[in-house]
Amino acid sequence: MKIELNRQSDQSLINQISSIIAEKIRSGDLIGGSKLPSLRKFSLENQVSFMTVNKAYQLLEKNGYINLKHGKGAFVKRKETNKNMNSGTGNYDWQLNIPDYIQRSQYILNLKPVNSFNFTSAVINPKLLPTLYITKEINQILQNDPQIVSRYSSVQGDEEVRQVVADYLKHYCQLKPKSSEIIITNGVQQGIDIVARTFIGPGDIVITEAPTYTAALDVFRNRGATIISIPVDENGMKTDKLASLCLTKKPKLVYTIPTFQNPTGTVLSKRRREDLLELAKSNGFIIVEDDSWNEIYFDGTLPPPTIKSLDTDGHVIYLKGFSKTLAPGCKVGAIVSNGTIKKRLLTSKSCADLGSPLLTQKALVPFLNSNRMRTHLEKLRIALEIRRNRTISLLENHAPEKVTWLIPKGGLNIWITFPTDKNTEELLSKARYAEEISFLTSSACYPNEAPCNHIRISYSQIDDQMLDQGIIKLCKVMHEFLSDK
Amino acid sequence: MKIELNRQSDQSLINQISSIIAEKIRSGDLIGGSKLPSLRKFSLENQVSFMTVNKAYQLLEKNGYINLKHGKGAFVKRKETNKNMNSGTGNYDWQLNIPDYIQRSQYILNLKPVNSFNFTSAVINPKLLPTLYITKEINQILQNDPQIVSRYSSVQGDEEVRQVVADYLKHYCQLKPKSSEIIITNGVQQGIDIVARTFIGPGDIVITEAPTYTAALDVFRNRGATIISIPVDENGMKTDKLASLCLTKKPKLVYTIPTFQNPTGTVLSKRRREDLLELAKSNGFIIVEDDSWNEIYFDGTLPPPTIKSLDTDGHVIYLKGFSKTLAPGCKVGAIVSNGTIKKRLLTSKSCADLGSPLLTQKALVPFLNSNRMRTHLEKLRIALEIRRNRTISLLENHAPEKVTWLIPKGGLNIWITFPTDKNTEELLSKARYAEEISFLTSSACYPNEAPCNHIRISYSQIDDQMLDQGIIKLCKVMHEFLSDK
Numbered sequence: 001m002k003i004e005l006n007r008q009s010d011q012s013l014i015n016q017i018s019s020i021i022a023e024k025i026r027s028g029d030l031i032g033g034s035k036l037p038s039l040r041k042f043s044l045e046n047q048v049s050f051m052t053v054n055k056a057y058q059l060l061e062k063n064g065y066i067n068l069k070h071g072k073g074a075f076v077k078r079k080e081t082n083k084n085m086n087s088g089t090g091n092y093d094w095q096l097n098i099p100d101y102i103q104r105s106q107y108i109l110n111l112k113p114v115n116s117f118n119f120t121s122a123v124i125n126p127k128l129l130p131t132l133y134i135t136k137e138i139n140q141i142l143q144n145d146p147q148i149v150s151r152y153s154s155v156q157g158d159e160e161v162r163q164v165v166a167d168y169l170k171h172y173c174q175l176k177p178k179s180s181e182i183i184i185t186n187g188v189q190q191g192i193d194i195v196a197r198t199f200i201g202p203g204d205i206v207i208t209e210a211p212t213y214t215a216a217l218d219v220f221r222n223r224g225a226t227i228i229s230i231p232v233d234e235n236g237m238k239t240d241k242l243a244s245l246c247l248t249k250k251p252k253l254v255y256t257i258p259t260f261q262n263p264t265g266t267v268l269s270k271r272r273r274e275d276l277l278e279l280a281k282s283n284g285f286i287i288v289e290d291d292s293w294n295e296i297y298f299d300g301t302l303p304p305p306t307i308k309s310l311d312t313d314g315h316v317i318y319l320k321g322f323s324k325t326l327a328p329g330c331k332v333g334a335i336v337s338n339g340t341i342k343k344r345l346l347t348s349k350s351c352a353d354l355g356s357p358l359l360t361q362k363a364l365v366p367f368l369n370s371n372r373m374r375t376h377l378e379k380l381r382i383a384l385e386i387r388r389n390r391t392i393s394l395l396e397n398h399a400p401e402k403v404t405w406l407i408p409k410g411g412l413n414i415w416i417t418f419p420t421d422k423n424t425e426e427l428l429s430k431a432r433y434a435e436e437i438s439f440l441t442s443s444a445c446y447p448n449e450a451p452c453n454h455i456r457i458s459y460s461q462i463d464d465q466m467l468d469q470g471i472i473k474l475c476k477v478m479h480e481f482l483s484d485k
Numbered sequence: 486m487k488i489e490l491n492r493q494s495d496q497s498l499i500n501q502i503s504s505i506i507a508e509k510i511r512s513g514d515l516i517g518g519s520k521l522p523s524l525r526k527f528s529l530e531n532q533v534s535f536m537t538v539n540k541a542y543q544l545l546e547k548n549g550y551i552n553l554k555h556g557k558g559a560f561v562k563r564k565e566t567n568k569n570m571n572s573g574t575g576n577y578d579w580q581l582n583i584p585d586y587i588q589r590s591q592y593i594l595n596l597k598p599v600n601s602f603n604f605t606s607a608v609i610n611p612k613l614l615p616t617l618y619i620t621k622e623i624n625q626i627l628q629n630d631p632q633i634v635s636r637y638s639s640v641q642g643d644e645e646v647r648q649v650v651a652d653y654l655k656h657y658c659q660l661k662p663k664s665s666e667i668i669i670t671n672g673v674q675q676g677i678d679i680v681a682r683t684f685i686g687p688g689d690i691v692i693t694e695a696p697t698y699t700a701a702l703d704v705f706r707n708r709g710a711t712i713i714s715i716p717v718d719e720n721g722m723k724t725d726k727l728a729s730l731c732l733t734k735k736p737k738l739v740y741t742i743p744t745f746q747n748p749t750g751t752v753l754s755k756r757r758r759e760d761l762l763e764l765a766k767s768n769g770f771i772i773v774e775d776d777s778w779n780e781i782y783f784d785g786t787l788p789p790p791t792i793k794s795l796d797t798d799g800h801v802i803y804l805k806g807f808s809k810t811l812a813p814g815c816k817v818g819a820i821v822s823n824g825t826i827k828k829r830l831l832t833s834k835s836c837a838d839l840g841s842p843l844l845t846q847k848a849l850v851p852f853l854n855s856n857r858m859r860t861h862l863e864k865l866r867i868a869l870e871i872r873r874n875r876t877i878s879l880l881e882n883h884a885p886e887k888v889t890w891l892i893p894k895g896g897l898n899i900w901i902t903f904p905t906d907k908n909t910e911e912l913l914s915k916a917r918y919a920e921e922i923s924f925l926t927s928s929a930c931y932p933n934e935a936p937c938n939h940i941r942i943s944y945s946q947i948d949d950q951m952l953d954q955g956i957i958k959l960c961k962v963m964h965e966f967l968s969d970k
Binding site: 026091092094095096097098099100101102123126129131132134135138139142143146147148149150151152153185186187189190193197198199200201215218219222223252281284286312313314315323327328329330331332338339340341344347348350351352353354355356357358359360363 | 511576577579580581582583584585586587608611614616617619620623624627628631632633634635636637638670671672674675678682683684685686700703704707737766769771797798799800808812813814815816817823824825826829832833835836837838839840841842843844845848
């Protein structure tokens with residue numbers, strides 16, 4: 001049981017260990033009757049003294065979470081556990097004994113971002129979205145066809161909507177899907193989930209970039225996948241490393257965000273896109289291309305063609321979302337795939353929810369269909385490019401010397417690197433409490449052993465007038481953080 | 486490999502066998518390289534002659550689906566299979582070799598219901614829904630708060646919406662949930678799916694009623710559950726049988742539709758509800774109470790209290806939908822649960838789609854909040870009671886003598902029974918082609934061995950003026966069906 005300890009915290013290690021384990025018991029991560037690691041094992045794994053662990057276990061026993069049985073070890077209490085552990089009037093302790101099939105690494109996303117300076121959420125500030133156009137259009141749609149609220153969508157998604165999405169992908173993403181190759185989803189997250197529940201099971205090998213999108217890791221983990229990661233450099237995923245890996249392992253699926261990669265902002269080069277596709281063909285794996293940000297390129301430089309546009313035999317499952325760039329409140333996403341892969345994904349979508357709501361699908365039709373979409377994307381690129389430029393310039397002027405970053409050529413995020421002996425969890429802790437600043441730490445972005453010395457800041461969500469102040473304050477906290485022993 | 490053959494069909498058994506197996510190969514159910522059953526085994530299992538199977542296999546080889554290897558058997562072709570099997574320009578044959586984790590029993594729902602006399606879909610005719618009120622209210626909501634289209638909902642669901650749903654459940658379903666105990670879902674189907682993905686894995690024992698809701702069976706099958714069914718009589722699930730079962734088996738979850746059960750329309754008695762809850766307590770299992778139709782009771786007779794209302798220690802996960810009775814196009818559903826069960830379901834909802842769209846959630850707030858909801862439900866009960874009465878009366882006057890049915894006390898469905906030697910798949914086939922009538926056959930409603938001599942007809946979807954004609958035509962087909970040798 002490896003846990004995250006904060007050695008700079010005011011809280012003693014004993015209290016930290018005890019409260020982390022208590023939370024695992026309350027949340028059901030550790031179920032009644034299960035045995036905790038031995039004192040020796042726990043102390044080795046977490047590099048704390050035997051005595052510290054011993055005292056933490058004693059504290060847990062005192063608080064009613066575990067029983068220490070002499071010579072046998074420490075055991076999580078069963079039903080008779082302390083009733084104070086539950087809120088509500090009923091006694092729900094029996095529930096702690098129900099095993100489940102979920103992983104909880106997303107806890108880090110569940111930590112609410114702070115209100116003041118939110119650099120955590122990779123979403124676009126509502127003021128940059130065409131809210132009034134879309135609301136007017138919804139009113140018009142409902143006037144013309146009120147029955148939209150009284151009809152179900154087909155499982156695959158409304159035919160008109162799929163046609164409009166196909167046209168959009170043709171105009172903006174160099175793709176030429178037929179509407180029959182599109183499945184409408186509740187955002188990209190459901191797209192990833194549907195792919196995973198269809199094709200991934202215990203022990204299947206999934207490849208991701210390192211670092212990658214946290215919530216995708218959760219989805220693959222929940223399917224019992226063995227996740228192997230391939231490092232990213234300035235040209236995206238190092239496909240030569242993937243080629244070597246394929247000599248000894250048999251990946252079933254490669255999940256990639258080739259364009260303005262999350263969280264690093266890097267772009268997979270055209271050459272590597274071709275290599276990746278060749279590897280897929282020769283090794284028979286599926287590529288999942290998460291293409292959330294393609295349209296948000298800067299400096300007037302179009303990204304390389306999507307991998308899906310190079311795909312001739314159905315190796316690529318392409319995911320697109322319209323939440324971030326258009327209407328988060330509608331949460332419309334799409335999967336493009338072919339052949340039996342499409343048929344099978346459709347069966348899973350049916351099982352998952354029998355189809356997305358018709359109203360939110362239809363809501364986007366007029367805007368996606370109009371020229372305003374083109375103008376909107378142009379505006380969005382300009383606005384976010386300005387934000388990127390300001391953020392980079394502020395970092396150059398205020399960040400400590402030892403801090404480095406990648407300049408993103410599109411998207412919403414900047415990946416910032418600290419000296420390798422530093423743990424950015426501590427930076428986050430300081431930033432939250434001293435200055436009401438939040439961001440994403442690198443510990444959440446790796447499938448296996450995670451370097452802790454990076455952060456991702458999103459410059460897209462915060463209100464315009466707060467950006468400068470937020471970054472300057474953040475740089476101040478960075479200075480304190482680096483000067484700490 | 487047991488397949489469904491139609492011995493009354495004009496199509497020869499050879500052709501039927503060949504085309505069913507070809508479809509399994511095209512859909513990826515049978516993957517490249519896999520071996521078909523021996524001629525002997527197949528002929529025994531399906532009660533057809535050795536020669537028939539032999540000819541069907543030869544036809545499959547001729548059409549490029551399989552290879553017959555002398556002395557070794559029949560094998561599904563690998564990559565080099567016939568290109569005609571795929572639509573589109575690319576060659577997607579390699580995809581046939583990707584194993585997946587899905588079951589396809591829902592094929593029966595994927596058969597489109599016919600347009601003319603649709604008794605298949607258990608949904609309410611749009612003319613009976615408050616479409617114009619709701620569209621007006623959506624316009625008003627968007628005028629007051631256009632940002633609804635530009636904001637994400639929280640994973641659990643919008644706070645205001647959860648409060649309104651809590652109030653609704655208090656007024657109409659004898660429940661008193663806190664808003665914090667509610668998770669908003671994309672309809673009841675996603676509710677079932679989220680419960681299953683959280684708590685059910687390979688070999689876990691799930692209990693359902695027999696017969697039950699087809700799509701729920703698919704969800705549990707897809708999780709690898711061992712499904713055991715308990716028969717239903719006029720008082721719902723036979724809880725004494727469940728009690729006996731618990732002596733030798735350890736169910737993890739019991740899925741029940743206690744009120745106006747789907748497909749039989751029966752109601753679980755209060756006594757049995759209490760028994761079920763006692764069994765859950767003493768055996769430590771979860772009850773999933775799918776309460777889709779509670780509000781649609783007839784003859785002025787309220788159904789017994791929901792099982793959730795009797796639950797004091799979090800054994801019941803309660804599912805409610807607002808699609809059928811209010812707005813299918815919004816697809817809003819809710820899960821009510823407590824303690825760590827709720828926490829864990831929330832983690833799964835996060836993994837599934839990070840939360841339902843905000844627009845469709847908010848769309849229902851004014852109507853659910855108003856007195857119009859009460860009036861609407863009253864109208865719905867009257868309209869559907871009239872439809873039930875007419876359907877029953879037509880059956881009494883026109884159905885063959887050997888056909889029987891249960892009179893539902895609420896809900897949308899009537900369960901009709903034919904002599905046990907009859908297969909209603911044949912009735913469906915006749916009804917579809919001769920009279921453009923469709924309904925659900927019982928073969929889809931059982932987890933294991935399915936009796937084939939029942940059908941479910943839904944009187945709620947068809948246009949009012951079509952109901953009489955449809956039922957009379959159906960009765961005519963029944964007469965022909967029963968007089969067949």
